[in-house]
Amino acid sequence: MGRSPCCEKLGLKRGPWSKEEDDLLINYIKKNGHPNWRALPKLAGLLRCGKSCRLRWTNYLRPDIKRGNFTHQEEDIIIKLHQVLGNSWSAIAARLPGRTDNEIKNIWHTRLKKKRNESQPQETPHIQSEPESSNVDIHLEEANNSKDNNSEISSPKINTEIQQQPSSSSSTSSSSEYSCSNTTATSSESRNQIMSDNLLEVDDIWSEVVWAPVDDNYLDLSLMEDNYQINCSFNDDWFWDDLFTRSNELMLELPEL
DNA sequence: AATAGGCCCAACCGCGACGGT
DNA sequence: AACCGTCGCGGTTGGGCCTAT
Numbered sequence: 001m002g003r004s005p006c007c008e009k010l011g012l013k014r015g016p017w018s019k020e021e022d023d024l025l026i027n028y029i030k031k032n033g034h035p036n037w038r039a040l041p042k043l044a045g046l047l048r049c050g051k052s053c054r055l056r057w058t059n060y061l062r063p064d065i066k067r068g069n070f071t072h073q074e075e076d077i078i079i080k081l082h083q084v085l086g087n088s089w090s091a092i093a094a095r096l097p098g099r100t101d102n103e104i105k106n107i108w109h110t111r112l113k114k115k116r117n118e119s120q121p122q123e124t125p126h127i128q129s130e131p132e133s134s135n136v137d138i139h140l141e142e143a144n145n146s147k148d149n150n151s152e153i154s155s156p157k158i159n160t161e162i163q164q165q166p167s168s169s170s171s172t173s174s175s176s177e178y179s180c181s182n183t184t185a186t187s188s189e190s191r192n193q194i195m196s197d198n199l200l201e202v203d204d205i206w207s208e209v210v211w212a213p214v215d216d217n218y219l220d221l222s223l224m225e226d227n228y229q230i231n232c233s234f235n236d237d238w239f240w241d242d243l244f245t246r247s248n249e250l251m252l253e254l255p256e257l
Numbered sequence: 258a259a260t261a262g263g264c265c266c267a268a269c270c271g272c273g274a275c276g277g278t
Numbered sequence: 279a280a281c282c283g284t285c286g287c288g289g290t291t292g293g294g295c296c297t298a299t
Binding site: 014050059107110 | 264265
């Protein structure tokens with residue numbers, strides 16, 4: 001049972017967008033937003049389907065899009081995130097402000113895949129060539145959940161609870177599996193308990209990068225790597241240098257141990 | 258100068274998720 | 279619970295540009 005096309009093709013324009021069409025779309029969204037993509041083209045006076053409009057806006061016309069070449073740092077981040085997230089381009093894009101999933105997908109297929117393959121053999125010979133999904137599954141809960149607005153503002157935020165799955169072999173195995181769930185700590189003691197009880201040990205090249213929940217002004221972070229446990233706060237100088245942030249999530253590259 | 262091949266990137270396609278009825 | 283409409287995502291395509299021969 002086939003699904004009907006997203007829009008009637010009759011009379012609708014396809015292919016590259018003209019300057020006039022861009023202007024129509026930008027002006028309409030500036031005035032009215034985009035509550036309904038399907039209805040938008042008609043209202044904006046465009047002979048396009050809603051899907052095409054949404055794509056044009058999200059991938060090209062949005063004012064917060066950063067145009068221009070990717071920096072080396074951005075490329076490195078994409079490569080590392082791809083190790084963890086696989087082909088989840090939107091998830092990767094969410095961690096690179098100003099970059100779109102389409103852009104990242106393009107650059108991956110044209111440049112970074114090659115770059116990764118070139119650099120990988122000597123760095124991490126035990127990693128498979130094309131991991132499609134992570135062996136680390138981390139879920140984060142929104143720190144400022146709008147549904148919880150009536151709860152106390154300074155309530156402790158979420159901690160990430162990590163358990164190692166039964167692994168078939170030693171810690172040097174590249175197939176070690178981890179799962180992770182969120183718990184809400186009710187006090188700093190219990191938070192610390194959770195963090196000390198559940199240290200993340202990742203035995204691959206991603207081990208220098210961790211995800212952590214964030215409080216209003218404090219970060220709880222524990223990482224067991226090479227027998228080091230690392231705790232940090234916003235006051236650490238290196239923290240800001242290596243921090244990439246979006247929404248309530250933080251990505252942090254740890255300094256050399 | 259011509260052209261074949263590769264690269265780049267905007268745009269399209271099809272599918273699954275999700276929310277409303 | 280089932281259906282329907284809409285949205286967002288990942289995969290793919292195709293055309294323009296660049297470069298090597």
